[in-house]
Amino acid sequence: MIDRYLSIEDMDPSQGYLLASTALFIASKYEDIIPPTVNQILKLTRNQFTRDQLFEMERGILYNLEFQVLTTSSFRFLERYSKIAKADTVSFFLAQFFLELALFDSKMA
Numbered sequence: 001m002i003d004r005y006l007s008i009e010d011m012d013p014s015q016g017y018l019l020a021s022t023a024l025f026i027a028s029k030y031e032d033i034i035p036p037t038v039n040q041i042l043k044l045t046r047n048q049f050t051r052d053q054l055f056e057m058e059r060g061i062l063y064n065l066e067f068q069v070l071t072t073s074s075f076r077f078l079e080r081y082s083k084i085a086k087a088d089t090v091s092f093f094l095a096q097f098f099l100e101l102a103l104f105d106s107k108m109a
Helices: 002-008 013-031 038-044 051-064 074-085 089-102
Strands: none
Touching (some): 002 051
């Protein structure tokens, strides 16, 4: 998410911590069952920025990415296929290993 945002938007390097914290906040809303609250994120960052700055950055990220938070990856397909196939843990991790090996070869992409 950070890479996609930075490929669209130029920003001051001093705002990197705010960008990373906001991306974590957005991702946790999508991935976690109980995402952290704004206060927990601010406490985690030792109040280096304000609540309004976090919400402004969140708005900027979501608008620039056109609310397309996720991109499809081979790992997501592996997760879904493993559930369908009822694969055991060893098989899943072996398949994940081969997926990661394929990342080093451009032909495999």
